Amino acid sequence: MATEADIQTGLSTLCVHGGEQLDANGGIHTPLYNHSTFGFPSTKALLDVVEGRADGNLYTRYGLNPTIKSVERKLALLEGGEAALVFSSGMAAEAATILANCRNGDHIVCIGDVYGGTYELLESNLPNLDINTTFLLGSEIGRLNDAITDRTRIVFFETPTNPNMEVIDIAEAARVAKARGVLVVVDNTFASPVNQSPLKLGADIVVHSTTKYLGGHSDLTGGVVIAAKSLINPIWPWRKNLGQMMAPEVAFLLARSLRTLVVRVRQQNANAQAVAEFLARHPKVKKVNYPGLPNFAGHNVAAAQMAGFGGILSFVYDGDAQATAAAVDKLRYFTIAASLGGVESLVTQPITTTHHGMTPEERSRRGIVDGMVRLSCGLEDAEDLIADLKQALG
Numbered sequence: 001m002a003t004e005a006d007i008q009t010g011l012s013t014l015c016v017h018g019g020e021q022l023d024a025n026g027g028i029h030t031p032l033y034n035h036s037t038f039g040f041p042s043t044k045a046l047l048d049v050v051e052g053r054a055d056g057n058l059y060t061r062y063g064l065n066p067t068i069k070s071v072e073r074k075l076a077l078l079e080g081g082e083a084a085l086v087f088s089s090g091m092a093a094e095a096a097t098i099l100a101n102c103r104n105g106d107h108i109v110c111i112g113d114v115y116g117g118t119y120e121l122l123e124s125n126l127p128n129l130d131i132n133t134t135f136l137l138g139s140e141i142g143r144l145n146d147a148i149t150d151r152t153r154i155v156f157f158e159t160p161t162n163p164n165m166e167v168i169d170i171a172e173a174a175r176v177a178k179a180r181g182v183l184v185v186v187d188n189t190f191a192s193p194v195n196q197s198p199l200k201l202g203a204d205i206v207v208h209s210t211t212k213y214l215g216g217h218s219d220l221t222g223g224v225v226i227a228a229k230s231l232i233n234p235i236w237p238w239r240k241n242l243g244q245m246m247a248p249e250v251a252f253l254l255a256r257s258l259r260t261l262v263v264r265v266r267q268q269n270a271n272a273q274a275v276a277e278f279l280a281r282h283p284k285v286k287k288v289n290y291p292g293l294p295n296f297a298g299h300n301v302a303a304a305q306m307a308g309f310g311g312i313l314s315f316v317y318d319g320d321a322q323a324t325a326a327a328v329d330k331l332r333y334f335t336i337a338a339s340l341g342g343v344e345s346l347v348t349q350p351i352t353t354t355h356h357g358m359t360p361e362e363r364s365r366r367g368i369v370d371g372m373v374r375l376s377c378g379l380e381d382a383e384d385l386i387a388d389l390k391q392a393l394g
Contacts, residue, residue, distance in 0.1 A: 011194065013076065014264040019073030019255075021066075030070035032252040036060050062240050065247040071255040072224075075214075078193040078258070079206050081226035082240060085239055086251060090189065090209025091117050092244040093223030094174075097185060097205060098154065100235040104130045107151040112138035113161035113366055114187070115209075116354045121246060122156075134377055137366065138166035144176045152180070158187040159196070160302070163314045163350045163374045164367055165289040167298030170305055173363050174202025183231075189213065189341075194265040195308040205231055212341030213311075216257045216264050217380045222246045264343065264379065268311030271345075271377040271385060278386045284369070284393050287316040312340055314350075314374040317393070321370035328373060331391035333380055340376035345385055 009017075023031050038057040040046040042176030049056035049064070051193045058064040063072070068086060076084040087093040098121075102108065110122055110133050122133040134147045138161060148155070155177040159168040174184045185205045186198040192213040198206050208214055210222035223246075225235055239245060246254075269292075276290035291302035302309060328336060332348035338354065348354065355368050363369070377385060 014074070014077045015261050016259050018077040019070045019075075021070060029154040030252075030255065032248060033057075033065055033067045038064070039221045040390075054380045061243065061245050063236070063245060065248055065251075067255075068246065068251045071258070074255060074258055075208075075210075075224050076226055078261075079188070079226040080197055080199050081206065084224055085232055086210070086246040086254070087223035087225070087233055087239060087244045088246055088250075089244075090115075090187075090207065090211060090223035091121065091223055091387040092242075093207045093209075093221060093225045094118060094187070094238075095121060096235050096238040096240045096242065096244060097207060097225050100130070100238050101183060102126075102131045102153045105151055106153045107133050107149050108133040108154045108156055109136065109147045109182075110134070111136045111141055111144065111155065111173065112159070113164050113167050113368070114156075114158050115162050116357055118156075118158075118187070119355075120357060128300070138164070138168060141173060144173060145180070148177070148180045148182055152182050154183050154185050154348065158190060159198075159266055160190045160291055160298070160310060160312070162190065162312075162354060163289075163372060165190075165291060165296075165298070165312065165314055167291050167302040167305075169301050170196075170198050170201040170203055173193055174204075175348045178202070185271065191306060191310055192261065192265050192292065192310055194262050194342075195269070196306050199226070201305055204228075211339060212253055213265060213268075214261065214341075215254055216261065216341060216343060217253075218339065218342035218344065220250050220253045220257070222250050222254060265311065266308065267379050268341075268377050269308040271380070271382045272311045272313050272375075273309060274382040275375065275377055275385055275389065278389065279313075280314050282389075282393060284318045285315050286318050289314045294348060311377045312374065313377070314372055316369060317371040317373055319371055321349070321351060324371045324373060325352075327392050327394070331388055332392075333385055333388040335377060340374075342376070343379045344379040345373040345380055346376040350374055 048054035072084040157168045177184045183204045186203040189209045205227040273292045279285045280288045290313035334345045337346045
């Protein structure tokens with residue numbers, strides 16, 4: 001099984017070996033234990049686990065399952081955190097993190113664009129618990145200190161953001177928040193641990209939708225929270241009692257996927273860079289949002305805090321919603337679908353999926369226009385992806 005010394009090894013090695021343990025039969029990876037409960041040789045042995053005197057397996061909803069614990073250890077190592085908790089979805093991970101840290105009357109600051117589900121949670125659901133959020137645009141990070149109040153508990157942001165690909169300066173946000181005693185929670189889904197390490201840059205908690213790059217094959221749904229043990233421990237009972245546990249079968253698939261994470265993401269980085277450079281020269285494209293382009297507003301920050309620029313980009317087509325949809329419909333290798341990060345390339349108009357539930361006024365304020373298209377570049381040959389876009393855009 002991986003040890004603390006593994007933290008010093010390379011990321012690819014951690015992806016393969018981190019958190020793994022041989023079973024009694026010598027399986028080279030942690031097996032799938034699809035059991036709901038686990039037996040004990042004596043009442044004393046059971047109570048030692050229940051009362052925390054011994055590490056062991058007890059009940060899968062609690063996370064005390066060897067398949068789940070193994071993938072959590074791997075994920076913690078990949079992000080450089082002390083501990084991790086996996087969830088049934090990324091939204092479950094976010095919700096539990098917020099509920100563990102906020103109470104009636106507390107406040108959150110959200111910087112930049114976020115996934116539509118996250119926006120709905122912050123803007124519509126949490127106010128029912130008297131937990132309210134101030135939304136700053138990515139360009140308004142200079143207002144962060146003024147936005148923080150004595151009831152602010154969390155500063156939350158994605159980077160890069162969905163769908164404008166804005167890059168938030170993690171170290172700067174952490175500097176301001178920590179001076180005020182506020183936790184920084186970063187959604188690292190778009191970047192993945194291959195491209196970005198928020199904890200090393202000052203973030204307190206990292207969340208992911210493991211459905212995306214970490215899962216990487218569009219065949220699982222999950223989430224994870226990674227942080228110091230002192231911050232993970234209060235989240236654990238929320239996951240347990242809200243029934244948000246990842247199934248062992250999903251954890252097993254996730255561990256399989258993580259073993260190839262580095263090679264997948266690096267190829268997706270390269271494909272997205274090539275596609276972005278092509279689109280930047282296309283006469284029917286008004287704007288390309290990709291951190292790897294030197295003229296992108298967030299390029300310098302991205303170059304400083306990211307090891308790679310990611311496999312996602314968005315662009316604005318020179319046409320209205322209907323004309324944009326017509327161009328999207330012509331694509332052959334980019335499948336029209338929500339989600340991202342899989343081995344196959346996907347395309348979506350944010351106004352039809354991720355940000356469909358946002359009011360037109362709020363979309364306009366954020367620059368999420370009718371002609372915006374988001375691309376998730378997969379593992380196909382870059383030349384084929386570019387040829388597909390060329391024939392579709394005309």
